[in-house]
Amino acid sequence: MAVSISAVALLSIVVFVLIRGGNVRIGPALACAAFGFFLASTGAAPVISTAISAVTGWIASI
Known part of the structure; x- marks a missing residue:
């Protein structure tokens, strides 16, 4: 659940920046x-x- 909320927040910021740019x-x-x-x-x-x-778990283990 925490991963999906973080992903939504990150992706919404990326979309906002792309629209503004x-x-x-x-x-x-x-x-x-x-x-x-x-x-x-x-x-x-x-x-x-x-x-x-799986990808986020792999990144966290690095």
């Missing part, structure tokens, strides 16, 4: 957010969550 417009950013929202309700969500947990 002019690298990403608001439309594509909203489309990506909607894609992530709908992806979370599919069968791929547990696989993605497990992969992210």
Whole structure:
């Protein structure tokens, strides 16, 4: 749970900086957010969550 909240906070900051910097417009950013929202309700969500947990665990062990 703590990893997902940290990931959401980090990714929201990255998106905010990209929008403010002019690298990403608001439309594509909203489309990506909607894609992530709908992806979370599919069968791929547990696989993605497990992969992210494995990567963060690997990074923490370094």
